[in-house]
Amino acid sequence: MESRVRAGEKLVEVPEAQDAALQFIGRIRTPWSERKDCPRQGRVDGPECRVEVFAPWREALLGVGEYAHLDLLYWLDRARRDLVVQNPGNDGQRYFGTFALRSPQRPNPIGLSRVRLERVEGDALIVRGLDCLDGTPLIDIKPVTCEFTPKAPPKG
């Protein structure tokens, strides 16, 4: 857990997280090896990143290549989890609740980016629009369907 806390930011005592457990399903390769180099939010005109999927989940990529955009969920394993009020600009002026920010510091440090799928390369996806460190653990891949007719028919 990163220890940095800025003046006026507010921490809470939180219970040990044990309500549900995650398994990492892959790993994300990006150009950024230090936090200071990561963009604040990903941009779809940003650099290509490589999303590597572990066995036994590779077969779950069947059909992903038909989508133009994906929602990726990943685990921000260096974030602290006890901040409730933050000062993202470190200016001592503007404070926001954690749920009014997309900061990595949050009770469940899950990152979410809506990315553009450039292509599928074997067991990996090449995407643009990420903002995370090289080596970040992958949690989920979801297709973005709102731009297209859903493949599955609606329930009767």
Place this chain on the structure above:
Amino acid sequence: MESRVRAGEKLVEVPEAQDAALQFIGRIRTPWSERKDCPRQGRVDGPECRVEVFAPWREALLGVGEYAHLDLLYWLDRARRDLVVQNPGNDGQRYFGTFALRSPQRPNPIGLSRVRLERVEGDALIVRGLDCLDGTPLIDIKPVTCEFTPKAPPKG
């Protein structure tokens, strides 16, 4: 875990999930108490739902009311986690990898909906656009900033 598996769907042996742990930060109240009643995907013209935030996280709502749309993450605690290929229409015809679907059945059963924030009521958010069961555990709330100027200045 729900046991239903359709003809031709494919399961894998998965290790016990223990790479990271989640804490539930609230609970979602919706009109749907059985899975068959849930919409396939939420619609922003759907019914109002109530997102209740637990102590000690209520102060983290500071500033959330300024956003028109939020990304909500929630835990689909009745989903099975070992399906890699699915037949969502149950027609024996069209099979998709789990990552080409937004089905609840996935290795990390996290639901994600982009919702419209109608109003804040004390420690709860009233939103439209959800698709989950009444009582679903809440994992995260993130503001959707792409429509607006981000509140935090970009890094220099």
